[in-house]
Amino acid sequence: xxxxxxxxxxxxxxxxxxxxxxxxxxxxxxxxxxxxxxxxxxxxxxxxxxxxxxxxxxxxxxxxxxxxxxxxxxxxxxxxxxxxxxxxxxxxxxxxxxxxxxxxxxxxxxxxxxxxxxxxxxxxxxxxxxxxxxxxxxxxxxxxxxxxxxxxxxxxxxxxxxxxxxxxxxxxxxxxxxxxxxxxxxxxxxxxxxxxxxxxxxxxxxxxx
Amino acid sequence: xxxxxxxxxxxxxxxxxxxxxxxxxxxxxxxxxxxxxxxxxxxxxxxxxxxxxxxxxxxxxxxxxxxxxxxxxxxxxxxxxxxxxxxxxxxxxxxxxxxxxxxxxxxxxxxxxxxxxxxxxxxxxxxxxxxxxxxxxxxxxxxxxxxxxxxxxxxxxxxxxxxxxxxxxxxxxxxxxxxxxxxxxxxxxxxxxxxxxxxxxx
Numbered sequence: 008x009x010x011x012x013x014x015x016x017x018x019x020x021x022x023x024x025x026x027x028x029x030x031x032x033x034x035x036x037x038x039x040x041x042x043x044x045x046x047x048x049x050x051x052x053x054x055x056x057x058x059x060x061x062x063x064x065x066x067x068x069x070x071x072x073x074x075x076x077x078x079x080x081x082x083x084x085x086x087x088x089x090x091x092x093x094x095x096x097x098x099x100x101x102x103x104x105x106x107x108x109x110x111x112x113x114x115x116x117x118x119x120x121x122x123x124x125x126x127x128x129x130x131x132x133x134x135x136x137x138x139x140x141x142x143x144x145x146x147x148x149x150x151x152x153x154x155x156x157x158x159x160x161x162x163x164x165x166x167x168x169x170x171x172x173x174x175x176x177x178x179x180x181x182x183x184x185x186x187x188x189x190x191x192x193x194x195x196x197x198x199x200x201x202x203x204x205x206x207x208x209x210x211x212x213x214x215x216x
Numbered sequence: 217x218x219x220x221x222x223x224x225x226x227x228x229x230x231x232x233x234x235x236x237x238x239x240x241x242x243x244x245x246x247x248x249x250x251x252x253x254x255x256x257x258x259x260x261x262x263x264x265x266x267x268x269x270x271x272x273x274x275x276x277x278x279x280x281x282x283x284x285x286x287x288x289x290x291x292x293x294x295x296x297x298x299x300x301x302x303x304x305x306x307x308x309x310x311x312x313x314x315x316x317x318x319x320x321x322x323x324x325x326x327x328x329x330x331x332x333x334x335x336x337x338x339x340x341x342x343x344x345x346x347x348x349x350x351x352x353x354x355x356x357x358x359x360x361x362x363x364x365x366x367x368x369x370x371x372x373x374x375x376x377x378x379x380x381x382x383x384x385x386x387x388x389x390x391x392x393x394x395x396x397x398x399x400x401x402x403x404x405x406x407x408x409x410x411x412x413x414x415x416x417x418x
Contacts (some may be wrong), residue, residue: 032242032245032246032396033242034242035238035241035242035245036238036239036240036241036242036330036334037238037330039238039241040237040238079298079324079327079328080295080298080299080302083294083295083298083327083328084291084294084295087290087291087294087295088291090290091287091288091290091291094287094290095287109341110334110337110338110341113289113290113333113337114239114330114333114334114337116290116294116333117294117328117329117330117332117333117334118330119242119328122328193407193408193411194235194236194237194238194407195235195404195405195407195408195411196404197238197404198400198401198403198404198407199400199401199404199405201400202393202397202398202399202400202401202404203397203401205393205396205397205400206390206392206393206397209392209393209397210392213391213392
């Protein structure tokens with residue numbers, strides 16, 4: 008049972024209690040930059056999940072043969088190769104999203120979640136646990152992206168996934184009394200929103216204890 | 217020359233790495249607890265950025281583009297950055313042990329600092345821009361201006377935040393918001409202030 012418990016923890020821990028963004032404060036850069044709209048945030052979340060899971064598996068497979076002194080370079084090359092593949096696939100099948108994400112796809116390489124998980128987990132654990140740990144952390148990251156992007160797109164442009172949610176007739180231009188909050192589209196609001204999500208998350212977890 | 221200067225000033229303020237692009241956020245938030253350490257990390261970032269970005273610029277324009285190997289850029293750039301950080305660490309350790317004592321612990325961190333990789337990726341995007349565009353990086357001089365400017369902007373941001381956080385030690389912040397939560401909101405407010413520079417032009 009002890010083993011099963013650990014496996015379960017590897018997957019479920021990062022979703023809430025040990026969330027990579029909210030608790031470990033990893034991977035903030037891209038989490039903030041791609042959340043103006045829901046669609047790029049979703050694509051980014053999925054890409055990161057796939058890359059974390061696969062790189063965790065690869066590093067876990069070769070963990071016994073990596074020399075300790077150059078392990079960072081080995082890890083970076085594995086991740087860079089995977090990111091290159093994902094970037095080429097995105098350019099082929101979802102060109103407009105790839106353009107919107109611009110440099111942030113490449114920046115998955117230096118996303119601290121990856122290096123953090125590879126160093127802390129994949130280097131010392133077996134393949135199955137590493138895969139689950141990677142998936143868990145990827146999903147934990149994606150959840151935060153989706154929450155922040157949901158609020159920003161809804162309040163900032165009245166849309167979700169590109170569809171108009173706030174009826175047209177509500178807008179001031181059409182005789183209503185509603186105005187989009189332009190502030191939500193600014194970089195500054197992403198930071199403040201993540202701050203608020205952390206606040207809520209900590210308050211809830213505090214109560215549980 | 218005028219273009220390089222304009223690019224330099226713009227990169228520090230209007231296109232600040234932290235406040236406009238969120239690059240280098242992880243170490244920015246983790247290390248900004250006191251002014252002295254953040255100054256050390258900031259200097260290390262300028263140092264590595266100024267070496268790696270022009271090298272990556274030359275690789276991009278002289279090797280990758282003529283050979284049509286653009287898709288290899290991620291692997292090549294990160295290899296250059298990781299190798300240079302390792303090299304710089306060894307040289308600094310040999311030449312100046314006192315500098316190593318202050319910068320040493322930060323150098324390995326920098327290999328995975330997104331500000332460095334992000335700088336190189338932005339450079340790659342801007343190489344092909346129209347030379348009239350203020351953001352264009354048309355020659356090696358521009359690459360240097362962009363590298364030093366982005367490093368300096370990052371240093372300024374982290375030192376400012378560290379100063380604010382040192383003062384904030386004495387404030388009465390709600391318990392769940394303490395530490396990282398309030399830091400995020402502080403950075404958000406700083407980013408708003410930095411938006412004032414967005415119209416800056418020389």
